[in-house]
Amino acid sequence: MIIRLSLAGMAAAVFATGVSVATPRPSVGRPAMADTLKSIPKPSKSDRDRVEWLERSLAHDSMEGRALASPGEHRAARFLASEMKRIGLKPGGDDKYLQRVPLAMMVPVAPPGGRSGNATFTRGPATVTPPECLPKAPERSPATASDTAASRARVAPPAAGASGRGAATPGSGAAGATGRGGRAGGVGGAPSPVAQAPRARLVTLPSMKDWDTVPKAEQRTAANVIGILPGRDPVLKNEIVVVLSHYDHLNMRTPPTPGADSIFNGADDDAAGTVAVLEIARLLKKAGKPKRTIVFANMTGEEAGMVGTTFWIGHPTFPLSQIVAGLEIEMIGRPDSLAGGPGKAWLTGYERSTMGDMLKQYGIAIVPDRRPEQSFFSRSDNVALARRGIVAHTLSTFNLHADYHRVTDDVDKIDFDHMTAVIHSAAEAVRHLADGPKPAWHPGCDPSQPPPAKL
Numbered sequence: 001m002i003i004r005l006s007l008a009g010m011a012a013a014v015f016a017t018g019v020s021v022a023t024p025r026p027s028v029g030r031p032a033m034a035d036t037l038k039s040i041p042k043p044s045k046s047d048r049d050r051v052e053w054l055e056r057s058l059a060h061d062s063m064e065g066r067a068l069a070s071p072g073e074h075r076a077a078r079f080l081a082s083e084m085k086r087i088g089l090k091p092g093g094d095d096k097y098l099q100r101v102p103l104a105m106m107v108p109v110a111p112p113g114g115r116s117g118n119a120t121f122t123r124g125p126a127t128v129t130p131p132e133c134l135p136k137a138p139e140r141s142p143a144t145a146s147d148t149a150a151s152r153a154r155v156a157p158p159a160a161g162a163s164g165r166g167a168a169t170p171g172s173g174a175a176g177a178t179g180r181g182g183r184a185g186g187v188g189g190a191p192s193p194v195a196q197a198p199r200a201r202l203v204t205l206p207s208m209k210d211w212d213t214v215p216k217a218e219q220r221t222a223a224n225v226i227g228i229l230p231g232r233d234p235v236l237k238n239e240i241v242v243v244l245s246h247y248d249h250l251n252m253r254t255p256p257t258p259g260a261d262s263i264f265n266g267a268d269d270d271a272a273g274t275v276a277v278l279e280i281a282r283l284l285k286k287a288g289k290p291k292r293t294i295v296f297a298n299m300t301g302e303e304a305g306m307v308g309t310t311f312w313i314g315h316p317t318f319p320l321s322q323i324v325a326g327l328e329i330e331m332i333g334r335p336d337s338l339a340g341g342p343g344k345a346w347l348t349g350y351e352r353s354t355m356g357d358m359l360k361q362y363g364i365a366i367v368p369d370r371r372p373e374q375s376f377f378s379r380s381d382n383v384a385l386a387r388r389g390i391v392a393h394t395l396s397t398f399n400l401h402a403d404y405h406r407v408t409d410d411v412d413k414i415d416f417d418h419m420t421a422v423i424h425s426a427a428e429a430v431r432h433l434a435d436g437p438k439p440a441w442h443p444g445c446d447p448s449q450p451p452p453a454k455l
């Protein structure tokens, strides 16, 4: 989950943007056919133990906070790929299960006036979504676009042609740069009163070919980890349900604080969702063959500005037009009383589409997001898909705990019974998305479309 403060720029862009490739979708799918996936058995002790083992592995200190392009994140990627292989998913990346994301550590150019702004995510022109689909948010600053342009201008391209489409991202990782939007002073720390010198930043390159042109010392890589459960219906197998999470987190304190925990393990954010993606894949693989194809994606660099998902959308491993639904799983490690407590979850942007009500109809323990003022719909990778017109939401049980984005987001705070129950619900949800009718945006609530003209 991305911090809200970092979204001053994002807030305007969230409901945006860019070149939309969305086409209107029918509001119902083909006539209902019998589901081909069997329903998921109630969780057993061994399901729970497996959830705990996966969670402890991903949130382990050896993963070093899983920062974008760091050795710890690479270790996590290899772990996820090996689990996908073990489950029996088909590889969905360009390097088996890995989709390599080319990055460069760039040296910023000092801006005139000395302010060291954060390089930010590239955005297209903003559109406005009608108020009935929006959480009640304060007025947005119109300064975002120029701030972004100014920030981008401060980043020197490493080679001609390499920076055109790259999302300049607040990076972290190998060089220890921990620029997190709007936050000076390092990850999780108090804002530093000392003016900061311009820092090196990770920038996404358009392709691996561009990456080859970058000096070796500046080359970095990260990877999305993608596995596929192919559909079996002759027609519907060409439709895709994407189940995603982000497995990156916030690095380590450098230098470490003596005698104190210095690793941002991100047990809840979002090791928990990443474990869920693996478990949903495993449970569905055992349940038979889905009608639609299901793509399981553990994304990199969400905390650094949805780097992995943005790259994937720019370099999809199949036409985006085939995706009929997206479900992200974020921060399900602790129960949320506003969702109904243990085993219950909420869906971001519930009121925007038919997905939530559809899933509820199937008996899945899911409610609308009770904290619309937090803009959760726009704080996870799902929104990158939604901006392309794909019905995509995030399932979460984040209860605004105080360990959010702190070194104390540790595995000892995870409620494994709750998490296992939510994973069971999420697997049932994906089963219905894969075999049942397609969800659709409610009229006027598709973030990729301009709002209807005012009467």
Ligand SMILES: [Zn+2]
Pocket (backbone or CB within 6 Å): 001, 002, 003, 269, 303, 405
């Ligand atoms: Zn987060």
